[in-house]
Amino acid sequence: MEHIRIVLCRPIYGGNIGSVCRAMANMGLSDLVIAGAGAFDPLEARKMACWATDILESCRRFATLAEALADCALVFGATARTGLYRQHTRSPRDWAPGILAAAQAGRVALLFGPEDDGLSNEELAQCHHLIRIPSTPVYPSLNLAQAAMICMYELYVASGAFEPLPEKSPLAESGMKERMFAMWEQVLLEIGFMEPAKAQHMMLGVRRIFARGALSEDDVRILMGIARQTSWYAGQKEKKTTAPADGHP
Amino acid sequence: MEHIRIVLCRPIYGGNIGSVCRAMANMGLSDLVIAGAGAFDPLEARKMACWATDILESCRRFATLAEALADCALVFGATARTGLYRQHTRSPRDWAPGILAAAQAGRVALLFGPEDDGLSNEELAQCHHLIRIPSTPVYPSLNLAQAAMICMYELYVASGAFEPLPEKSPLAESGMKERMFAMWEQVLLEIGFMEPAKAQHMMLGVRRIFARGALSEDDVRILMGIARQTSWYAGQKEKKTTAPADGHP
Numbered sequence: 001m002e003h004i005r006i007v008l009c010r011p012i013y014g015g016n017i018g019s020v021c022r023a024m025a026n027m028g029l030s031d032l033v034i035a036g037a038g039a040f041d042p043l044e045a046r047k048m049a050c051w052a053t054d055i056l057e058s059c060r061r062f063a064t065l066a067e068a069l070a071d072c073a074l075v076f077g078a079t080a081r082t083g084l085y086r087q088h089t090r091s092p093r094d095w096a097p098g099i100l101a102a103a104q105a106g107r108v109a110l111l112f113g114p115e116d117d118g119l120s121n122e123e124l125a126q127c128h129h130l131i132r133i134p135s136t137p138v139y140p141s142l143n144l145a146q147a148a149m150i151c152m153y154e155l156y157v158a159s160g161a162f163e164p165l166p167e168k169s170p171l172a173e174s175g176m177k178e179r180m181f182a183m184w185e186q187v188l189l190e191i192g193f194m195e196p197a198k199a200q201h202m203m204l205g206v207r208r209i210f211a212r213g214a215l216s217e218d219d220v221r222i223l224m225g226i227a228r229q230t231s232w233y234a235g236q237k238e239k240k241t242t243a244p245a246d247g248h249p
Numbered sequence: 250m251e252h253i254r255i256v257l258c259r260p261i262y263g264g265n266i267g268s269v270c271r272a273m274a275n276m277g278l279s280d281l282v283i284a285g286a287g288a289f290d291p292l293e294a295r296k297m298a299c300w301a302t303d304i305l306e307s308c309r310r311f312a313t314l315a316e317a318l319a320d321c322a323l324v325f326g327a328t329a330r331t332g333l334y335r336q337h338t339r340s341p342r343d344w345a346p347g348i349l350a351a352a353q354a355g356r357v358a359l360l361f362g363p364e365d366d367g368l369s370n371e372e373l374a375q376c377h378h379l380i381r382i383p384s385t386p387v388y389p390s391l392n393l394a395q396a397a398m399i400c401m402y403e404l405y406v407a408s409g410a411f412e413p414l415p416e417k418s419p420l421a422e423s424g425m426k427e428r429m430f431a432m433w434e435q436v437l438l439e440i441g442f443m444e445p446a447k448a449q450h451m452m453l454g455v456r457r458i459f460a461r462g463a464l465s466e467d468d469v470r471i472l473m474g475i476a477r478q479t480s481w482y483a484g485q486k487e488k489k490t491t492a493p494a495d496g497h498p
Contacts, residue, residue, distance in 0.1 A: 142398075
């Protein structure tokens with residue numbers, strides 16, 4: 001990922017530049033270059049960069065796009081428009097493996113145009129490939145920082161760097177679940193929720209409820225605990241209810 | 250997609266709310282609900298909503314999260330933190346097909362917490378499932394609108410609604426490419442770029458260059474045109490060069 005450069009061409013709003021910095025930090029990138037920008041609001045940029053002000057501060061500025069791209073082997077430009085010269089586009093998900101492979105061999109730039117009308121034809125000519133982000137035909141134009149985020153997110157996911165949190169408790173196996181159902185059947189009879197004649201039928205409904213989703217061993221232990229406690233509580237109540245008959249109020 | 254609701258819980262910044270509206274329009278959603286928000290800057294919201302002010306204007310506000318979710322069959326909460334009650338997370342890409350399937354049967358909410366510290370434990374308890382967006386351990390916390398965008402983008406891509414632009418010109422077949430190579434070989438000999446003895450070797454290099462990427466029929470026609478024009482131009486030059494010898498300056 002360290003060979004991947006984000007290049008913002010003639011960006012206008014400081015807030016967007018800051019948002020791009022934060023998105024880069026979220027997705028493990030750090031090389032930001034701005035080409036041909038006018039003055040933008042540094043306070044807005046700092047605010048939106050949030051904890052990624054290091055990327056904002058180390059960002060380099062060039063007067064021309066050619067200078068910003070000079071040391072890049074491959075340039076991918078993002079475009080939402082579909083006119084001339086813009087047919088050969090692929091989605092960021094399609095490109096991601098190729099971008100990561102190319103970044104092993106040389107520097108790769110992802111280029112984003114200005115907020116108002118995107119990359120010009122002259123700027124598109126400096127791109128080797130074009131990226132088009134899936135979006136509705138009704139409103140295909142994404143905010144600059146949102147477009148950059150989606151491209152970087154696809155790269156981060158494709159890099160395989162993200163490890164999902166493992167579920168700590170394994171899925172419960174059938175034997176354990178059968179013991180749990182036996183406890184539930186017994187306690188539901190004890191508390192009079194169902195009559196013995198209808199128990200088998202009702203338990204099919206209970207089994208269906210707990211089969212709607214996969215239960216972990218922790219889940220099954222909680223359900224066993226509920227059955228056990230209900231049984232104990234019902235037993236206590238039974239004693240209390242019968243106690244007065246023995247003369248103990 | 251019309252059964253999918255975006256719920257912002259206690260959002261703080263109008264700019265983020267507007268950015269969420271624009272992202273919704275980009276990704277084909279329109280049902281926005283805000284729960285428990287204080288006052289936010291309406292001008293900032295309008296500015297960032299850009300052309301999606303209709304979503305901002307039709308957005309409904311509720312005092313409590315319970316009211317915002319009351320008619321939803323399934324609630325997916327986004328969380329970046331990994332503590333207690335936050336283990337059972339899956340990525341937006343993993344959830345997307347299930348969310349779309351559930352939205353066929355009932356209303357589904359995607360819930361996002363406030364900018365400063367996300368959803369509280371009480372709010373998480375109202376979620377049936379949790380979403381965690383892949384991000385670096387160094388800076389896992391995404392901007393609110395960026396997080397919402399990635400979730401909605403994954404839904405839009407999974408919905409299959411996006412049709413990539415078809416390449417208008419089909420890939421050139423081998424026979425057409427061989428005719429093009431024959432024209433190039435001839436013209437490169439004509440202009441003296443290579444000697445006949447080395448032609449076969451040099452053409453291997455030329456063939457390799459044009460095999461780096463897939464060529465369309467349009468591409469091959471352009472390359473044939475270059476060869477044809479070069480040959481014609483070389484012939485003209487030949488005439489002119491020889492012309493003076495014939496006495497015609």
